[in-house]
Amino acid sequence: MGEDLNKTIEGCRKAAAIGVYPFVVPLRPLSGTMLEHAAPPSNELMTDVYQRVAAVLKKENLSAAGSSAGCAKCGACSALSFFENLA
Numbered sequence: 001m002g003e004d005l006n007k008t009i010e011g012c013r014k015a016a017a018i019g020v021y022p023f024v025v026p027l028r029p030l031s032g033t034m035l036e037h038a039a040p041p042s043n044e045l046m047t048d049v050y051q052r053v054a055a056v057l058k059k060e061n062l063s064a065a066g067s068s069a070g071c072a073k074c075g076a077c078s079a080l081s082f083f084e085n086l087a
Contacts, residue, residue, distance in 0.1 A: 005049070012053045016060040021072040024053050024080050046079070054083035 012022035026046050029038045041049075057063060057080075064081035067073040075081045 005045075008049070009052050009056070013056050016056050016062055019060075019062070021057070021062050021064070021067055022053060023071045023078060024049060025078045050078075050080050050083040051087070053080060054087040057084055058087045 012024065015022040026041050027035070027038060028040060029035045063084050064072045064075050065084075071077065072081075
């Protein structure tokens with residue numbers, strides 16, 4: 001959607017530094033919403049984002065497996081936990 005990727009990663013870095021798991025999900029446009037015609041991000045972009053955020057999580061010793069509840073624990077909307085295992 002035009003965000004500055006480096007600012008997004010930096011925001012994830014700041015959140016992780018204070019112990020907040022930055023749960024990253026791609027845009028999934030839904031019919032009937034203002035963004036229904038927006039294009040979802042490419043696989044290449046999401047792979048880059050997931051790899052970079054997974055490296056941040058590793059550095060800060062955070063993981064989806066270490067989360068007790070919520071989106072990070074479930075992980076169904078994001079492939080981030082898969083990339084954690086590759087970092």
